[in-house]
Amino acid sequence: MADMFATVLMLGGLRILIRLYYEEFRTAEAGRLKRFLIVGAGNAGEALLREIHRMPVAQYEVVGFIDDDPVKKGINIHGIPVLGTVEQLPEVCEDRNIEEIAIAMPSSSHQQLRRVIQVCEGTKIRFRTVPSITDIASGKFRVSQIRD
Known part of the structure; x- marks a missing residue:
């Protein structure tokens, strides 16, 4: 029983260390990072964030x-x-x-997308659109596939 507990604890600890490495320490390897904003805090935005963290x-x-939901x-x-x-x-970007x-x-x-694109165009900041949530969820999507 003690051996099983120790094994589970070591494997869990290893997973945590690997995750910390990828989430925290890998940024030092990359040099300067682009400051990135995601428009859309729903499933697609959350999936995009997870995909970025997996890079x-x-x-x-x-x-x-x-x-678009103020709540x-x-x-x-x-x-x-x-x-x-x-x-x-625009204010947040600045x-x-x-x-x-x-x-x-x-x-x-x-109509909603057109409004968001107009606001993005007004910022003069490069923006891209993300494909469908099914592509993200199925793993067919990669961050490099974001369209201009």
């Missing part, structure tokens, strides 16, 4: 989320805050020195 060498520092402002998703609404996006934006709202209407 073997970090390229992005996810600063926060923006969402989500202030919540954290895997430790990353929802900083405001789409209307507050205050947080955002260098790149990903629009992760695949289930939104064309």
